[in-house]
Amino acid sequence: MIVPVEKFGVKFLSIGFFVNPENALVWRGPMASNALKQLIGDALWGELDYLLFDLPPGTSDIHLTLVQTVPVTAAVIVTTPQEVALADVTKGVNMFQSKSIDVPVLGLVENMSWFTPAELPKNKYYIFGKEGGKKLADKMGLKLLGQIPVVQSICEGGDAGVPVAAFPETVTGQAFARLADEVALQLQIRNNEMAPTQKVKISRK
Secondary structure (H helix, E strand, O other): OEOOEEEOOEEEOOHHHHOOOOOOOOOOHHHHHHHHHHHHHOEOOOOOOOOOOOOOOOOOHHHHHHHHHOOOOOEEEEEOOOHHHHHHHHHHHHHHHOOOOOOOEEEEEEEEEEEOOOOOOOOOEOOOOOOHHHHHHHHHOOOEEEEEEEOHHHHHHHHHOOOHHHOOOOHHHHHHHHHHHHHHHHHHHHHHHOOOOOOOOOOOO
16 A cells, blocks of 8 residues: 655655656556545545545546545545636646536635735736636636735745745635635535436446
């Protein structure tokens, strides 16, 4: 069995843990799908509050493998504000909401919403466009779960292995805390109002 890495009270696994970081991972769909199944079924996850999957953009074999392997309770779609990103997000939302997949979408998260310099924490510079995620959420009848600003500390924290969410007094720490609270709330509402999701069954008709 695979023992997940644990830090800040969060267990996590990545295929990157099992390959040389200098090597390109050149896999066809079936190989990537089997790896995902192993990370789900062959890991000692133990008792969890939530199990989150960080999926690649698009509508690939990985997405289909996931919904066929576990009953996915809901999807959270992450976008950036610019138009080219919103086009892919629309496809992702439509995939999860399609009759054959039928996974509820809790809402959208708008990443890189604005740039805030550390020395000017109240200033907002909309580098990638303004409120594209909010406009798309309104258009598709979805909840905007949160907006995450671009701050240099996110990069620095990632490189150092210390997430900005660990610092609740910061702008980004507060943004991630609000996002986590909203996701938990919407998930509770989803579970109270909707039946559990079923695994997608393969039809060979």
